[in-house]
Amino acid sequence: MTHRIRMLPSGHTFECEATETVLEAALRSGVNLDHGCATGTCGECLARVVSGTVGEELFHDYVVGDARRQQGYALMCRSRPGSDLEIEAHEARGAGDIPEQQLMARVVRVDAPADDYRVLHLRTPRTRTLRFLAGQSVELKLGGLAPRRLPVASCPCNGMQLQFHLRRDAGDPFAERIFHDGAFADPVELRGPFGEFILDEEQRNPLVLVALDTGFAPMKSLIEHAIALELAQPVVLIWFAARPGGHYLANYCRSWADALDDFRYVPLVLDAGRGGPPVPPEQAQAVLERLESLPEPRVYLAGPAEPARELARALVDTGLPGDRLRVEAMS
Numbered sequence: 001m002t003h004r005i006r007m008l009p010s011g012h013t014f015e016c017e018a019t020e021t022v023l024e025a026a027l028r029s030g031v032n033l034d035h036g037c038a039t040g041t042c043g044e045c046l047a048r049v050v051s052g053t054v055g056e057e058l059f060h061d062y063v064v065g066d067a068r069r070q071q072g073y074a075l076m077c078r079s080r081p082g083s084d085l086e087i088e089a090h091e092a093r094g095a096g097d098i099p100e101q102q103l104m105a106r107v108v109r110v111d112a113p114a115d116d117y118r119v120l121h122l123r124t125p126r127t128r129t130l131r132f133l134a135g136q137s138v139e140l141k142l143g144g145l146a147p148r149r150l151p152v153a154s155c156p157c158n159g160m161q162l163q164f165h166l167r168r169d170a171g172d173p174f175a176e177r178i179f180h181d182g183a184f185a186d187p188v189e190l191r192g193p194f195g196e197f198i199l200d201e202e203q204r205n206p207l208v209l210v211a212l213d214t215g216f217a218p219m220k221s222l223i224e225h226a227i228a229l230e231l232a233q234p235v236v237l238i239w240f241a242a243r244p245g246g247h248y249l250a251n252y253c254r255s256w257a258d259a260l261d262d263f264r265y266v267p268l269v270l271d272a273g274r275g276g277p278p279v280p281p282e283q284a285q286a287v288l289e290r291l292e293s294l295p296e297p298r299v300y301l302a303g304p305a306e307p308a309r310e311l312a313r314a315l316v317d318t319g320l321p322g323d324r325l326r327v328e329a330m331s
């Protein structure tokens with residue numbers, strides 16, 4: 001059985017199965033309710049039920065208190081709906097709404113989708129989740145190595161299972177360590193989230209996502225979030241790989257193109273075999289050609305810092321209004 005949940009004051013609505021908690025359904029639907037542990041310990045998901053009845057309440061350690069219960073307060077991570085509900089709760093709408101967190105995680109899997117790329121899967125302890133917005137980054141610290149800041153490649157709907165993308169780089173001890181033995185034995189300290197490379201959900205303009213190499217990571221998170229929100233505008237993903245075969249998760253892109261009505265995937269290679277990579281103006285031209293048919297698209301660009309900044313400058317020089325461009329220059 002499914003119930004309809006309406007959030008106040010935002011007006012966001014989403015469906016919630018009678019067998020899932022309100023928090024699970026909210027995050028799955030792209031609504032970032034305040035929360036911390038998701039297991040009934042911290043109290044951060046406490047919210048007021050304005051109308052309707054809560055059904056099953058799962059076990060929790062956090063004590064709500066009689067006075068608050070009488071006012072309708074309940075823990076959203078432990079409450080399943082017994083009817084349609086209206087709930088007054090705080091939601092994160094911008095980067096400033098989410099506090100910096102520090103927690104330990106462990107490596108549970110390292111995938112090798114291509115020779116020079118690794119997909120790192122981390123898991124937080126059962127009692128902690130990392131709260132973040134799609135497109136944001138996290139600092140990872142492993143053993144005595146210098147901290148490494150990476151965009152989260154997974155969806156904010158699951159803050160316990162986090163994904164990051166790494167490219168082989170002899171000058172990056174963190175990446176070298178993951179390539180060498182996966183670092184399964186060592187805890188990874190996480191700090192964050194950081195950055196404002198997030199979707200402006202109020203805007204309904206077409207989205208053009210331009211990824212340079214591992215700049216695909218934040219795009220994957222943004223696309224998964226846009227799918228959860230059921231955003232209806234056209235989405236074009238342009239992925240410049242560093243070399244042929246460098247679209248290390250092309251299967252994801254093709255599955256989005258198959259599943260979504262208005263999604264276009266444009267894989268391009270930086271080294272086009274003409275004696276060197278195209279200069280930023282040529283990249284900008286390749287991007288702008290894909291924008292021509294779209295009314296006032298908003299462009300999100302992510303990639304290694306210097307190439308991303310150069311391409312951003314070239315796009316603006318070629319006529320893209322700066323206020324329609326958002327850039328994540330990755331360290």
Ligand code: FES
Pocket residue numbers: 034035036037038039040041042043044045046062075076077078
């Ligand atoms: S998120 Fe911690 S108690 Fe609900």
